[in-house]
Amino acid sequence: MGVNINIPAFEATPLDDIAHIAATARSSFQSQKTKDVEWRLVQLRKLYWGLTDYTEKFQAALKKDLNKPPHDAILSEIHHLIQDLNLTLKKLKDWVKDDKDIDYPWTFSAMKPRVRKEPLGAVLVIGAYNVPLMLSLAPFIGAMAAGCTAVLKPSENAPATAMVMKEMVEKYLDPSSFFVINGAIPESTALLNEKWAKIFYTGNNTVARIVSKKAAETLTPVTLELGGRNPSFVSKSADVALAARRLLWGKTMNAGQICLSQNYVLVEREVVDDFIKYLKATYHEFYPTGAQSSEDYARIINERQFDRIKKMLDTTKGKIVLGGETDRSDLYISPTVVLLDSPDDPMMAEESFGPIWSILPYDNLEDAINTANSVDPTPLSLMTFGSKSENQKILGRVTSGGASINDAWMHGGIATLPFGGVGESGTGSYHGRASFDCFTHRRTVVEVPGWMDKLLRVRYAPLDATELKRHLWMTGSKPGFDRDGKVLSGPSYWLWLVFGLGGPSAKGALLRWMVLFASAYGAFFQWKKYQS
Known part of the structure; x- marks a missing residue:
């Protein structure tokens, strides 16, 4: 450069x-x-x-x-x-x-x-x-x-x-x-x-x-x-070292000023110590002489945002297990992880939007899911590291704008995939298509030819009940289920579907088929005349 x-x-x-x-x-x-x-x-x-x-x-x-x-x-x-x-x-x-690949009754073709x-x-x-x-x-x-x-x-x-x-x-x-x-x-x-x-x-x-x-x-x-207070999950089934590496990357890029990065990580209690150990090892791998002296680490955008983030660190009741160094003259805040006892801590009160984040230990996944849903019901991002069944359960139970399994916010890093929030984290999406x-x-656009007027007789005065019945029959369809919501199947269903047998209109079903054929036949000749 x-x-x-x-x-x-x-x-x-x-x-x-x-x-x-x-x-x-x-x-x-x-x-x-x-x-x-x-x-x-x-x-x-x-x-x-x-x-x-x-x-x-x-x-x-x-x-x-x-x-x-x-x-x-x-x-x-x-x-x-x-x-x-x-x-x-x-x-x-x-x-x-x-777009012509759309659904509509065939009678409108x-x-x-x-x-x-x-x-x-x-x-x-x-x-x-x-x-x-x-x-x-x-x-x-x-x-x-x-x-x-x-x-x-x-x-x-x-x-x-x-x-x-x-x-x-x-x-x-x-x-x-x-x-x-x-x-x-x-x-x-x-x-x-x-x-x-x-x-x-x-x-x-x-x-x-x-x-x-x-x-x-x-x-x-x-x-x-x-944005949002984005959760991440790490269970004992995960590759804990990989989870630590990827989550630390996600929170150090741009000095954590990424709306998708995790605000806190729910870690199964059994692997909390290992997770912290791997975080420290990864930090020293990323920044051998410290983040402040590294050319690869960004700064907080301005003093107002610096003061906001530092206040979260100053008021937390948790234990800083990584980082904690700040320098206002340099707008520098080191990658910082705080071990918490409660989701009510000041560290959890708002989106950090910086390089600081929390660890919340959990004993069972159900409790962890409930915690995530109580902290922020509609975060922008969700990250989960665990077994396939754990990941699927979290994905099904925790709402978010987007989600990454086994990585930090990679779903937002693919330029051509839809990106957007839900609820408090936004509305609508963009990127690519x-x-x-x-x-x-x-x-929506339709072109109604003149020759179709015979088939459209139902809409003109004087209104005719017979025409209405025919129109509803031509454009409607029968449900594939009974009054108890049970799906119908077998030969009797197909007879009922096609001919209306067994339904209240069975008596006139055959007659209506004949009327439909006659109308279509007449409409064809009207079309020929219209074309000439």
Whole structure:
């Protein structure tokens, strides 16, 4: 990486410009140009080259904002986006096609029912500071692919990355369709005062409530990607050394500022000592001279977040079994593990969103599951290390946005798989095809030919009871179960299903088959006449 890379000084977008930018984005969408799939593909290809050409500059910006190692900048941000782009470029022409593989009564086949994919309009994307490039541009890619115009508001807490993103977007993408607005609360407020087709927000629950409340005023749909007090489970059936290694990785990457990483680990009491021993051994393997002196360890984003995390350590009643070192002048908090006696400890009161986490011993899995469900019923992430039956039981009993078995948050590391929360951890999903769907309206379309009017007689006045019966018979179906919920089977079921035998309509079943055939026969000749 080059050493003399110029990072622009952070500069907020003038408040007076925001309304004009929003209006331009709406006008650009209304021009219809973004609906052209080839136009979208060109823009996505340009973004690909923008990310490629700006790789070193983004590495430098992320180093400046978070002390993020250049290696991690590639792995967790740039390469992730490149993978997402590659899939989108490869599949977009298929994604935009009308969906004809849908379910409907066969009597409507002549109407050619289908679902058309249409962009929502001008959208707003609000990014987060912890993975500031990927969490901003991944939804942005989805908006572009769907045919929306988009305004991106990066986090002001990662100012260097925000400014480089603005520079890249303005250099490579259509200037009337895609924008980056920088700033803090005033700029965000001005953006929320505008009307959007959708708002995509990544961040915390407090701001999410503000965004949702504001969006509700104009019935604007929102996608929320939040966090949670994510649990992990380690049983005596697990490879405890491997669990320690993978969980320590998951909590040291980006200095633990990963919304998916574990907040606490429920460890079967019998292997707690071994688990701690392996954690210590892994720490010394990862950072032989300590994390603070390592070029591979990031820093806390700012003093406010540092103070919040340190307060959790200062007030805990638990025992620090790994780490505990802090340096406010360096925004450094070492990877720290605290052994707790109770889930009511201050360490468990909120999401740590940093390199600190807790161990809660358990004696039986049922108690551990109950603890997880009481701490946070809808976390963003779940990790479990145990036997196959234990893992499946945990997966079935503990709700989460996503889950990894035998690893730390790997489900969120695959760029093309859907990613999203549930309940308090968010709503909606994105990445890969899910990003396209996130900004797409599924519009049902039918074409009703003139020759079908005979078959549609049922809807016209004067209303006719016989026509209604015929219509219900033609478009309905019989259940494959009785009144007790028991599934029917055997020859009698097939006679009952096809001819209505044994049912209240058995008397007229054969007659209705004849009427149906006659109607279809008549409709065919109407169609022939219509065609000529």
